[in-house]
Amino acid sequence: MKSLRAAAAAALLALLAAAPAAAQAPQPLPVHVGGRAIANPDGSRTFGWPAVYIEGRFHGTAVSVSVETRDDRLQLLIDGTPKALLIQPGSASLTIAGLAPGDHVVRLEKITESQSGGSRFIGFTPAAGSIALPPAARARQIEFIGDSYTVGYGNLSHGETCTQQQVHDLTDSQQAFGPLVARALGADYRVNAFSGYGVVRNYNGTSAGQSLPLIYPRLKPDDATHVEGDRGAWQPQVIVINLGTNDWSTPLHAGEAWPDKDALAADYRAKYVAFARTVMALQPQAHLILMGSDLFFDQVERIAATLNQDARNPVVTLHFGGLDMDGCHHHLSIKDDRTEAAALQALLDQHPDYWNGAKP
Template structure:
């Protein structure tokens, strides 16, 4: 978990570009750096320093600060993004595609508070920027309590929360984007359940060796070493030491038929490549985090092919001597989110299944 202090470096003009959810009163304001002080900030997820801002592209990024006062501000940078802001345990307020600028939350009860800004949308097309959290006059910084528990999530759209708040399976791409909420999906649910910091390294449509319908792009293991998907910034994971790693990959490898132009000529060949690559990927994670409890989970889609292949990966890893490893199959989901993806009720069922695997290990949080 990183602690940052950033200075304001944005051109700011008065306007309004958000969808507000009570009780927070959020306004976009004009201000100058001289009237604000950057607060220490806890950052969840991979980020890259870019002058006075942080760039981020993997989903589920969040930013937190603790303060004393009745007013707090934060700076939004470039890029299309859906954010939620929450003070303490209050109702999150949404900012959908906010313009770059400074945003103020005012009218809080004077006292000690904690502000959390979550990125809930997926950002495959480009990295977006966050400019920091700031104290206006009358607001002072307070120490941040570092959470003792840490979870890393690795996966595809089922981990991202693709279209999980939609009311229909039929969605345009804009509707998918606007109804995706990683904070209400598996990462947010388990993070809240265990009061854990978390990191989400997941990309919709990607697999272990094969992406959805065979489309050409990095697979998840190929993208994993980078902080941004263009490979411009290698990930700096120093200081990140998860006690639990939750992985779900295989939906995109197996949910569509092989095309004649793909390199696997038979399903058996795909299975062999998948198992070998998945085992190697998990062993790489194990080398970095030798004490972590690693949990593989799967749905029962694709007539059970996904679950059967992940069970084989689990068996091979166990046979190779990995004893801090669990497999959590999940059955009978509703898939009423966009394009037959898990909805928030499914996300809760998945979280319960993964939590049972975590709770079965008395030493899960001792790493």
Template sequence: MTSGRGGLRRSAPVRRVLGQVHTAGRVKDCGETVEFSWPGVYFEGRFRGTGVGVVLDCAAADYDVQVDGATVATLVTPGDTTYWITGLRDGEHAVRVVKRNDTPGETSAFGGFVAAPGGAVLGRPAPRDRQIEFIGDSITVGYGNMPHTGACDPEQVKRNTNSDVSHGALTARRLGADYQLNGFSGFGMVRNVSGICPDLTYRTYYDRALLDVDGDVWQNPGTWRPHIVVVNLGSNDFSDLTPGESWTPDGLALAYRTAYDGFLRTLRTRYGPGTSLVAVGFDRNAAHVRQVVDARNDAGDSGVHYWSLDLSGLDLLGCDGHTSARDDRLIADRLAPFLSGLPTGW
């Protein structure tokens, strides 16, 4: 098997990318390309022949290319290119490309798959019957979870982040589900880590497909109806207060619980009574999340569930004390059985 880069085929016949690939991610359909921003967005296709080209235009993020379930290439900020995988056994193959990291300040573009000479791109794979949406911060992203030594500078964080082996992605695959990883590192429900960007929160961006486009709203094609939504927001809200912040501990806790309750109400309105909402308690936010869940249950919404992210056995050897890939596997080991036991109708 060989691989390499080639120029983007501008003279190729016009084709709609979403007509040849399956994705569950939040993308903006531009016809010949799709644009996206969130981490972990993946595109799956099928082809016949001895090679396939992956058409990308992205100078910010990293990608894994997988053929028949095995990773055959990792593309680091590939730019405007068609990346070729060649020398495959002649026959039918599955191909998947996945965005490894979070780059909220940039928009990425995917132009589909191109078959090597003599081959053909086949019909897109069928969507999975199950869907799970993960909402959260760096823990959901898989921030710096790959093996590394010493402290991580910003570039090392990017290279060592792999959302495809985050606990959410692993959990979804174990349950045979399509998924979205709508994670934004550093942001919280009402307050961000170290008090940064005080006029913005995770909720500012949640509705967007393109995170760097003010006012952008993701247009759900009507196929995204998650059976489960997992919310893990609060680590940044309750990070240490910095000098000059106006929050008091009691005021922050009240604002957090109020906003969390409102966010769960919004999710319930959006997805309906058939979707199970899972609120994750973690570290300093656990008691507050439990209180919000109890309040929603008392108000008659029995589809809101509490799950505690257990830190026991975790090495926290990811960048800046985050979970490692090993930790993500352990978390998935614990989360998948919990989700499979919810009344989803699976």
């Protein structure tokens, strides 16, 4: 009896050894994150700053994306071609199949502004039999710090009058001037911008106690508990700051912190210089470009002159004006964004040394 049992056991073991191994479930792709995001313990990323993008690469014919959103609009692209627009709040999983066999880049882009909430990226998962490839980071890096002009607030509109829902639906941060010029130059980019915020004064004197310099260190604009601990791999060669429209676009009201424009100007310059020096200390290799319109360009020039007294790299300024301002609530239109991108690119073309030899 024992010999029969032993023989049966041996036969079963032989059959198990000969059986093909069970196919392993496809694993999420490694990703490259453009922009700030909170890395969660489960491998997902939570993000809220404008124009965040997440990329992965694989060899195969199909890939799925899993996300959770509150009210963001997210665009999915394969090899640079838009394939889907995710606009419904909640959890979503979408598969893009039927791709030509070969290497592909999958990219998820945040196109709306979310001043609170944001989204959570769960993962890109290729189809069974695919081969995960390492994501490709770019040698050039450029950062944009600003307000609604940098966000791309309502830039898809063809007129100034918009409801708040229309502002949300007609904002495309990926077509704002920053991402436009970054992609043209083959650079990774970050957009750390918040509509309505200034250096010392927010739009129309509202939201006292908040400012762009105050929230700048956060990985997500509405989350004060997660801040960037170190620069890590993010070491931009160029940082573009466009702050001042909200400080200067509306008259002072009774009860504000500044008795007159001269007091506001002095505070604006002092806080701007302090913020710029903080940014320069965090990224000492970076070249700063300070943008400004007629409203405050004279102040920006004075700030640059102060910074240049001891700056490691010369700080330059860029004036913007003569725009249609046909976006929502008299903001930049898509045409204006392209004009600003061209002006900024022309300035950068005059300073190829800014990239420290990094090729696009």
